Amino acid sequence: MPSRKFAEGEVVRGRWPGSSLYYEVEILSHDNKSQVYTVKYKDGTELELKESDIKPLKSFKQRKSGSTSSSPSRRRSSRSRSRSRSRSPGRAPKGSRRSVSASYQADAKEKEMRREILQVKLTPLVLKPFANSVSVYNGEPEHMEKSATPPKNKQERVILSTEDSYIATQYSLRPRREEVKTKNIESEEQNLVTRGPVPLGTFQVTTPQRRDLEFGGVPGALLIMLGLPACVFLLLLQCAQKDPGLLQFPPPLPALRELWEARVCGVYLLWFFLQALFSLLPVGKVVEGTPLVDGRRLKYRLNGLYAFILTSAAVGTAVFWDIELYYLYTHFLQFALAAIVFSVVLSVYLYARSLKVPRDELSPASSGNAVYDFFIGRELNPRIGAFDLKFFCELRPGLIGWVVINLVMLLAEMKVQERSAPSLAMTLVNSFQLLYVVDALWFEEALLTTMDIIHDGFGFMLAFGDLVWVPFTYSLQAFYLVNHPQDLSWPLASVIIALKLCGYVIFRCANSQKNAFRKNPTDPKLAHLKTIPTSTGKSLLVSGWWGFVRHPNYLGDLIMALAWSLPCGFNHILPYFYVIYFTALLIHREARDEHQCRRKYGLAWEKYCQRVPYRIFPYIY
């Protein structure tokens, strides 16, 4: 077994990537396999360093002056406060006498140091403006709140103007990532990616695999993986009951041989691969995702709306040719099982292939624990050629499938209740959810900046969520209405429509405002908005929708969720399952996002939280 030099908890000095500067760090852990240490700088920045980049404290002479900055981020902020006073470790103490050659050497050394400091300082700019995937230092924001203006602060601009051509291509600082393997970026993917700045490769920065696991860690992940499929069956069985009251026991699950039907599996596979085919059609624009840790940007083709139109045409043709769509309703449980099995097989495949990918292609959420990683996903962007599995699954088979299921439920309602037209309640549920899905496809590009794409890997959680949870539980209201008719009056329907529109306006405006700001912070249309600058170069909106609550889009989404359930009346709680689950999901998601933003933006985030104290519900939460 390879020996390790430093113990956990030991305070040592770690080299700041890309420089010869050493800072005090605490050893957090050591990975025997890769032989790297996870270290923590005093400002909270966590990096992985090779043993050769770590020195014991005693190998450094103690300096008397206050030049032991605790981390480059601290250094940066202190430099911005007092630029005349160099705090570089190489600087001789004030008043010390130097010979001419010593002075020359010291000057040269200081110049070198300054160059390195600038390189470190400028790093976040290299990956702007969409450096979401890159965790940069948590230092103080370097300038004051202002209206929306370009993200570069003055100091950065001045430095860039003198050294930009040199520095901007020198280093891209990638905390929490494994060795930057330039050779990995080569040949095979060349037409699928564009490159950002190419790092020198003279240092190794790695992403520590997470220790603070989310979702209750390994036991939580296990429980969720076992519990969710059971929950889906429970909900569907209960919903099919005449009286789906909470106190009623659901009917027993049919025997496996009744649930497992080869024909259903065939139809499911056909659906999945048809959607895959649609997504590969060379229509729709190609955009770049946010920069990866090595500066590359993956390319994504946005043709979700085309896929939706083609699917609608296919379903329309099926109805026209009297193909029994009712089959989906009568075999709903069987389809759910087929989707569950498919999502499990997909998760196994995803996990297996992730064992072969280089470490810098792993998700920052992965932990090194097999069970947890199977759940959260190990590989960040699994692709087969140009086909991005996660991006595809997130929006296509499940989301479009949800609309098709809703339509089938509408037809089933007419058949079961012998109606010549769908009920008002069913029409509302179908239209509301159709609007939601079309909106998601219309604004498909926005998905590229969500935590699912940037942070979470593709594993059981998203595979099951996208392929089973979304289509089979989000359609619960429509399923419920097939056997539980509601007499919805027009006045009540009008109130529900108003509620839905109100939720949609909040959801859409908030999302569009943030997306527009992230795309172009100098957009004149956003000039009236107040922002807080952050040390990463990106700013945070503190007025407009994002000054109202910290997640106005979640608020809008929840209002819409309520409007989807209300047409089902108040006899049972089952149609409200979505609102209840969704509230829990968004509260948890908000906490995860908050955690990531605090790491990313440090004090600027704290300031934002002070300015905008409520997370989702104004004056409540």
Ligand SMILES: NC(=O)c1ccc[n+]([C@@H]2O[C@H](COP(=O)([O-])OP(=O)(O)OC[C@H]3O[C@@H](n4cnc5c(N)ncnc54)[C@H](OP(=O)(O)O)[C@@H]3O)[C@@H](O)[C@H]2O)c1
């Ligand atoms: N129906 C469903 O099942 C479901 C489930 C989940 C989510 N959703 C919806 O999906 C949409 C996306 O949600 P999401 O969870 O990915 O998160 P989001 O709210 O769209 O994005 C959060 C990110 O926005 C940026 N941000 C936060 N505060 C900001 C501010 N004041 N100014 C500028 N940027 C700020 C931060 O990233 P950067 O600073 O790095 O840009 C933060 O990480 C939401 O509308 C949500 O309701 C739906």
Ligand SMILES: CC(C)=CCC[C@@H](C)[C@H]1CC[C@H]2C3=C(CC[C@]12C)[C@@]1(C)CC[C@H](O)C(C)(C)[C@@H]1CC3
């Ligand atoms: C396994 C369980 C219980 C949960 C997994 C979560 C998963 C269902 C959601 C995580 C991210 C969500 C999401 C949408 C749908 C549900 C999730 C996949 C979304 C596609 C819905 C439509 C929106 O407009 C959106 C912004 C595109 C959503 C993106 C995130």
